[in-house]
Amino acid sequence: MEVIRIENLCKRFGRLEVLKGINLSVEQGEIVSIIGPSGSGKSTLLRCMNHLEIADSGSIVVDGTHIARAHETTGRAVYLPNKEILSVCSRLGMVFQNFNLFPHKSVLENIIEAPMTVKGMKREEACVIARDLLRKVGLSQKETAYPFELSGGQKQRVAIARALAMEPEIMLFDEPTSALDPELIGEVLQVIKQLASEHMTMVIVTHEMNFAREISDRVLFMDQGVVLAEGSPEDIFVNPKHSRIQTFLNIVAKTGESGGLADSSGSGFTDGATAGEAGQLGMPDGKAGGRTLLKYGRSGEKTDARGKGGAE
């Protein structure tokens, strides 16, 4: 079943054309990564999906509802009334590059805020869900902490829990690890991998090539507002047909070596306090979880040692 369909989407900021007729569809349970150089329109495309950016023309279908429909003659994007869009978009969870946690609310309050105000859930009920999610992202001890007391990786895990609290059908990740120190990237990617093992539908804009290759069912390569190539991770990473992609991958690989991005797929939460809980990760659906855990284990040893040092 198709959960997102985008047709001929165009968007410009002033004179700059950011998206030049994008077509994209995402199936239920599918994990789609969008990669490409900065300024290629990846984030804008993602933000169009949940109405954080308003497209100029084209159509956007989310979960069966046309939130924007291309006008029959002009092609201009005609949007639904805001209220209806809001209710459709609340079925999409979004994780931002800069976390955007609510600084005046504790970790727990951050997570229960939307279930209470948007869904009208009772506080106790929302707290049960929130504590469950905190356990899942390995941050049970932090429920009374405020965002400023957390590391970047912890903030991003809270942000993921906050999005999950609305029980979204699709998760959108906008460069979730780009603002993180290298040693904190692994813990966030691990949470995303766990979601993958639970067959959450996800669209991920990322610069983590190893991660995209490992986790995705499909990879889109964007450049200058168009989708240059689309295919399985092998198609894109192993046999890229386009020289532009090869060049990009070479550049990223080089910086990756010097910048320490190479072992970002490593394992483990870096905060010692939650190390015990980390073991629970990936367990809920048995085999699949176990398999993913093993996978991290291999490349994990090195990061583990480093990670502990880094947390101090």
Add this chain to the structure above:
Amino acid sequence: MDYILEILPYIWGGAANAFKVYGVTIVCAIPLGIICAMGRLSKFKPLSLLIDMYTWLFRGTPLMLQLFFFYFGLMNVYPMPALTAACVTFVINYTAYFTEIFRAGIQSIDKGQYEAAKALGMTYGQTMKRIVIPQGVKVVIPPLGNEAITLIKDTALISVISLADITKNAKVVAARDFDITSYVVAALIYLAITFVIINVFRQIEKKFAYYR
């Protein structure tokens, strides 16, 4: 010392009017300022422009002139007792300042906060009430504290519309006795009042220090 104790009750007696104007202004101008700030930031341009003109007018002319206008100027059209005129003037004048303070406070909130709230399905109203304004309050406390101190000293201006106040009573005593001690007493009274105000705001700031 005996002289100070003799003149103190009279000078302090002027504080009653000052406190009345002060209280009315704080209680009315803060909520009005929040409302006007929202209007100033409204997408409805005429409203925004109107409020912009209003803050310019009342921040751009002397408070004393405004007092003359509301008391003497309106005497034939809408006569008010001096104290009422003083309160009205101060509320309108201070609302203009508070509007700008709250506008800056609301605008200081990162747009990522709006986006996060929207992505979670919160409406604009919910976002303002639960996310933006609570954070804006913390930002505006220091400038509000400044205004709260300025306000108590501005109350000295009410003497121009024939109301008794601390400064005026001190002046009366000084003229009567050819002695500037009364001015020192008035200064000490102001210092005592501002000391209290400063500490109240320090406490409020502390209350909001739980997050950064």
